[in-house]
Amino acid sequence: MRSQTAEIYEGYLSNRRGAQMWKFVALLAFLVFAVWSIDVLKIPIERVLGMFGPLWRMVSERLMPPDLAYVAQPKILRSIVETIGMSVLGSLVGILIVMPLAWFAAWNVSPARFILYPLARIIIVIARGVPTLMWAMLLVAIFGFGPLAGTLALMTATIGFAGKLLAEQVEAIDMNRVDAIRATGANEVLVFFYGVLPQVWASWVGIIIYNWDAQFRGSTILGFVGAGGLGLYLREQLSVLEYHTAMGVITVVIVLVILSETISHYLRHRLY
Amino acid sequence: MSTPAIVGNPLREPRIIFRRYAIIAIAAALVLALGKYTIVEETDWERMGSAAEIASTTLDFLPDLAFFPETFLPLLETLLIALWGTTLAVIMAIPVAYLAARNITPHPWITYPLGRGLIVLSRSTHEIIFALLFVSAVGLGPLPGIMALAVRSVGFMAKTTAEAIENASPGPIEAIRATGAWPVMVFLYGVVPQVFPIFVGNAIFQLDINIRRASILGLVGGGGIGYMFAEVMQNLRYDRAGTIVVGITTMVILGEFISNRIRNRII
Amino acid sequence: MALLEVVGLSKTYPTGEAALKSVDIAVDAEEIVAILGLSGSGKSTLLRCINRLVEPDGGSVVFDGTDITKLDKPALRKARRHMGMIFQEFNLIDRLTVLENVLSGALGVTRTWRGVFRAFKNADIQRALELCERVGITDQIRKRADQLSGGQRQRVGIARALMQQPRILLVDEPTSSLDPKIGREVMDLLQSVAKEAKVPMLVSVHDVILARNYSDRIVGLQNGMKIFDERTASVEAESLDRIYNIAS
Numbered sequence: 001m002r003s004q005t006a007e008i009y010e011g012y013l014s015n016r017r018g019a020q021m022w023k024f025v026a027l028l029a030f031l032v033f034a035v036w037s038i039d040v041l042k043i044p045i046e047r048v049l050g051m052f053g054p055l056w057r058m059v060s061e062r063l064m065p066p067d068l069a070y071v072a073q074p075k076i077l078r079s080i081v082e083t084i085g086m087s088v089l090g091s092l093v094g095i096l097i098v099m100p101l102a103w104f105a106a107w108n109v110s111p112a113r114f115i116l117y118p119l120a121r122i123i124i125v126i127a128r129g130v131p132t133l134m135w136a137m138l139l140v141a142i143f144g145f146g147p148l149a150g151t152l153a154l155m156t157a158t159i160g161f162a163g164k165l166l167a168e169q170v171e172a173i174d175m176n177r178v179d180a181i182r183a184t185g186a187n188e189v190l191v192f193f194y195g196v197l198p199q200v201w202a203s204w205v206g207i208i209i210y211n212w213d214a215q216f217r218g219s220t221i222l223g224f225v226g227a228g229g230l231g232l233y234l235r236e237q238l239s240v241l242e243y244h245t246a247m248g249v250i251t252v253v254i255v256l257v258i259l260s261e262t263i264s265h266y267l268r269h270r271l272y
Numbered sequence: 273m274s275t276p277a278i279v280g281n282p283l284r285e286p287r288i289i290f291r292r293y294a295i296i297a298i299a300a301a302l303v304l305a306l307g308k309y310t311i312v313e314e315t316d317w318e319r320m321g322s323a324a325e326i327a328s329t330t331l332d333f334l335p336d337l338a339f340f341p342e343t344f345l346p347l348l349e350t351l352l353i354a355l356w357g358t359t360l361a362v363i364m365a366i367p368v369a370y371l372a373a374r375n376i377t378p379h380p381w382i383t384y385p386l387g388r389g390l391i392v393l394s395r396s397t398h399e400i401i402f403a404l405l406f407v408s409a410v411g412l413g414p415l416p417g418i419m420a421l422a423v424r425s426v427g428f429m430a431k432t433t434a435e436a437i438e439n440a441s442p443g444p445i446e447a448i449r450a451t452g453a454w455p456v457m458v459f460l461y462g463v464v465p466q467v468f469p470i471f472v473g474n475a476i477f478q479l480d481i482n483i484r485r486a487s488i489l490g491l492v493g494g495g496g497i498g499y500m501f502a503e504v505m506q507n508l509r510y511d512r513a514g515t516i517v518v519g520i521t522t523m524v525i526l527g528e529f530i531s532n533r534i535r536n537r538i539i
Numbered sequence: 540m541a542l543l544e545v546v547g548l549s550k551t552y553p554t555g556e557a558a559l560k561s562v563d564i565a566v567d568a569e570e571i572v573a574i575l576g577l578s579g580s581g582k583s584t585l586l587r588c589i590n591r592l593v594e595p596d597g598g599s600v601v602f603d604g605t606d607i608t609k610l611d612k613p614a615l616r617k618a619r620r621h622m623g624m625i626f627q628e629f630n631l632i633d634r635l636t637v638l639e640n641v642l643s644g645a646l647g648v649t650r651t652w653r654g655v656f657r658a659f660k661n662a663d664i665q666r667a668l669e670l671c672e673r674v675g676i677t678d679q680i681r682k683r684a685d686q687l688s689g690g691q692r693q694r695v696g697i698a699r700a701l702m703q704q705p706r707i708l709l710v711d712e713p714t715s716s717l718d719p720k721i722g723r724e725v726m727d728l729l730q731s732v733a734k735e736a737k738v739p740m741l742v743s744v745h746d747v748i749l750a751r752n753y754s755d756r757i758v759g760l761q762n763g764m765k766i767f768d769e770r771t772a773s774v775e776a777e778s779l780d781r782i783y784n785i786a787s
Binding site: 037040041042043044048051054055058059062063081082085086088089092125126128129130133134137138141142143144146147151217218220221225228234238250253254257258261 | 307310333355356393405410484502517521
């Protein structure tokens with residue numbers, strides 16, 4: 001082969017040696033990190049392989065079959081309604097609050113960029129940064145046990161979850177259409193309703209449905225910390241070591257979540 | 273000027289306007305009824321106290337700054353749990369995605385439903401439930417937490433990867449098949465390069481989510497800062513709880529910032 | 540005996556569309572055969588049935604004495620290694636570099652671990668570089684495939700097919716996604732490469748001029764049926780016109 005190609009060949013080989021060395025270093029670093037983690041976390045690595053046996057035994061003997069008769073009681077059924085209600089109310093009110101917030105949090109159309117934009121962004125980030133269950137615990141401390149705390153927790157979670165998504169959609173719109181409305185001299189609110197909202201409405205509806213689905217998953221477990229819903233019975237049954245009934249509650253939760261996902265999937269595809 | 277022929281609201285037929293408002297009214301009534309039934313009746317309004325008491329309790333959460341250093345180790349533990357849980361999930365997601373991708377699954381009637389079923393189970397079960405399961409099996413500590421996160425995240429990773437595989441353009445796959453390469457090679461060279469950016473992006477996304485999830489696993493014994501949080505809440509040390517909340521929020525925000533930068537560099 | 544003998548090849552897609560209706564073709568060693576036909580005439584299907592990327596419903600494909608249609612999967616893979624295919628849409632691996640794409644032509648004979656870690660043998664790398672030089676793509680070897688122009692991509696595709704050291708080249712409308720000038724350059728390259736390596740080539744085209752200028756023999760395909768098969772030097776204008784007339 002020509003000398004130029006021969007040069008390239010040599011160059012390629014030496015590059016490859018370099019790249020291989022880096023890969024080796026990375027692998028080594030990964031292994032060191034793994035060993036260090038095992039030490040810091042005090043993981044009993046020698047027991048890891050032996051635990052699949054007890055795990056399987058536990059599932060097959062203690063958890064299965066789930067006690068579905070327990071679940072058929074009226075109090076459980078009422079709790080299911082409560083759970084659904086919490087999720088609906090929480091996401092609904094949350095969405096109503098977060099829609100203007102998303103407007104403020106969108107750089108391109110925020111009415112008062114240097115005040116409202118950072119404020120809205122911070123609110124959304126804090127709402128999203130704290131896990132829903134933790135919000136529930138905080139709100140239970142303030143408002144007491146019951147679905148009120150749970151609904152408020154879901155509201156906050158909605159602000160965090162949907163807020164980011166909604167704002168992203170607003171930031172992706174065509175500003176020309178917004179400018180056209182602005183040019184008529186309309187105030188900012190009307191500019192939002194006529195210039196922004198029509199462009200994002202389609203994706204916003206999808207996000208609203210997606211949000212409800214996500215919040216519903218959380219709502220099933222909030223009762224664990226006393227914030228209303230099915231989680232309460234899960235905790236209760238576990239605390240008295242009634243594993244089969246606990247498994248019954250878990251089964252209901254899983255079924256409900258699958259249902260909610262199917263509904264939300266169907267709605268999102270039906271609408272668009 | 274003669275009278276215009278249009279009467280009423282020229283923008284919409286009155287029938288449609290009426291229907292819209294009727295729907296909104298009915299929906300609002302339902303929501304209010306739901307609110308009354310679910311919340312108003314179930315809440316112990318007396319125990320809650322007056323607005324002033326509520327405000328005062330809220331202020332109790334103002335962070336106790338002196339407590340910060342004690343949160344560092346648990347927060348680090350939380351981060352590590354999230355990292356390893358995500359890593360495990362990413363590894364496990366590959367075979368599951370292989371099963372759950374309609375175009376490459378080996379036995380469409382068996383492996384495809386199996387793969388999809390695993391994905392559904394993973395995504396429908398809350399990480400707390402998984403954590404309870406693993407804590408019962410292997411004891412307390414970060415290990416069951418890592419396992420719980422791994423099993424919880426596999427679903428999302430496998431689902432998005434399977435979808436990416438199904439949407440991969442067939443051209444390059446055809447080309448590698450035409451060279452007579454083994455199916456493994458066809459997959460590695462035809463499918464994987466197309467799927468890789470999506471895979472990495474989603475892994476980073478899951479890592480962010482898992483940091484938040486990991487912070488509550490300690491509530492049920494899964495390691496991390498959750499245990500400390502439960503403890504201070506129980507002792508009514510709300511100021512320390514506030515510190516922990518600030519710590520977690522900071523970690524999450526930092527995590528998202530870093531992961532955004534990484535994602536922009538890779539893709 | 541011809542290197543490739545296709546007898547009675549038929550294919551009907553599940554949609555009911557009969558893409559090939561009992562087609563016979565033979566290709567001798569060192570021959571360039573053009574398959575001429577409009578879109579939908581079955582050219583792509585024909586080529587893909589030969590290496591069974593599409594499974595034919597009937598007929599036989601005998602390549603160098605072996606009936607491809609009767610082979611099981613492992614044997615089929617071995618057979619494919621001797622058939623180099625070049626695609627209309629280039630079908631390169633976008634994220635990989637030009638060099639890696641050319642090397643991927645050798646995947647049929649690369650050990651699994653070498654392929655997984657992209658640790659190709661030095662001899663293979665040398666050969667790939669030589670092929671890059673031959674097709675004129677040396678300046679781009681480090682670029683990702685999706686950063687190349689159409690003509691450049693097709694050159695890579697040609698190099699990749701040659702990497703297999705094939706005994707026959709199956710070329711599916713190589714220039715249909717390129718503008719005419721670049722297309723002719725690619726056809727020049729294909730013709731010279733095939734003659735130089737003494738490898739027979741089966742090329743599908745929908746442009747009469749290309750068929751005339753670059754082949755030894757032209758086979759006309761219409762609605763899945765072969766309507767003529769003549770040496771290019773002596774093909775009649777009438778036969779060529781039939782391809783483009785609906786009624787004749």
